[in-house]
Amino acid sequence: DAKTTQPNSMESNEEEPVHLPCNHSTIxxxxxxxxYRQLPSQGPEYVIHGLTSNVNNRMASxxxxxxxxxxxxxxxxxxLRDAAVYYCILRDNNFNKFYFGSGxxxxxxx
Amino acid sequence: xxxxxxxxxxxxxxxxQQVTLSCSPISGHRSVSWxxxxxxxxxxxxxxxxxxxxxxxxxxxxxxxxxxxxxxxSEMNVSTLELGDSALYLCASSSTxxxxxxxxxxxxxxxxx
Numbered sequence: 001d002a003k004t005t006q007p008n009s010m011e012s013n014e015e016e017p018v019h020l021p022c023n024h025s026t027i028x029x030x031x032x033x034x035x036y037r038q039l040p041s042q043g044p045e046y047v048i049h050g051l052t053s054n055v056n057n058r059m060a061s062x063x064x065x066x067x068x069x070x071x072x073x074x075x076x077x078x079x080l081r082d083a084a085v086y087y088c089i090l091r092d093n094n095f096n097k098f099y100f101g102s103g104x105x106x107x108x109x110x
Numbered sequence: 111x112x113x114x115x116x117x118x119x120x121x122x123x124x125x126x127q128q129v130t131l132s133c134s135p136i137s138g139h140r141s142v143s144w145x146x147x148x149x150x151x152x153x154x155x156x157x158x159x160x161x162x163x164x165x166x167x168x169x170x171x172x173x174x175x176x177x178x179x180x181x182x183x184s185e186m187n188v189s190t191l192e193l194g195d196s197a198l199y200l201c202a203s204s205s206t207x208x209x210x211x212x213x214x215x216x217x218x219x220x221x222x223x
Contacts, residue, residue: 034211041216042216043200043202043214043217044200044212044214045214046212046213049211051209091212098155100152100153102152103152
């Protein structure tokens with residue numbers, strides 16, 4: 001199974017940018033990189049995904065390394081509502097077996 | 111569009127009993143996957159169904175089973191409950207393909223006493 005590695009926790013100040021890293025050294029050519037976040041007592045929420053190129057949406061940006069062995073989720077201006085556990089997972093077209101790992105718990109300070 | 115609906119939200123069972131959890135996916139989604147979340151083990155993949163067929167299975171004992179109906183609704187069953195089965199059970203639906211996001215329900219909190 002393709003696995004991902006993330007730091008256990010990170011801290012940020014409100015209204016500052018946050019860069020959440022993820023390593024996925026065993027990524028294959030057909031794996032998409034997905035990010036989800038989970039608030040307490042809720043299911044995970046989709047944030048963003050990409051294959052090779054950097055991606056932007058209204059929630060965040062995703063920067064993918066050229067060799068695709070790592071990626072970074074960028075929250076441009078952290079708010080208190082962004083405090084959550086962030087998961088980076090790999091998903092391919094053929095094998096829908098997902099490994100979530102332990103994620104990164106993001107704490108946002110006012 | 112309605113989101114993924116899981117029922118019930120909370121369930122209390124005793125050891126040895128069995129339980130059935132239900133998941134209604136987003137309309138048009140044919141893939142439904144199930145996960146177990148515990149404080150110690152995090153989010154673990156149970157199995158995935160597509161068009162009524164189990165395509166993938168995680169590393170869980172045979173007491174955990176599931177099925178999917180023709181309308182894509184899915185159920186999972188846990189037989190002979192153990193204390194360690196206490197967890198949040200999440201289901202997610204998606205379209206096919208690696209570029210399709212997973213859409214999660216808010217889960218069923220199962221407590222085994």
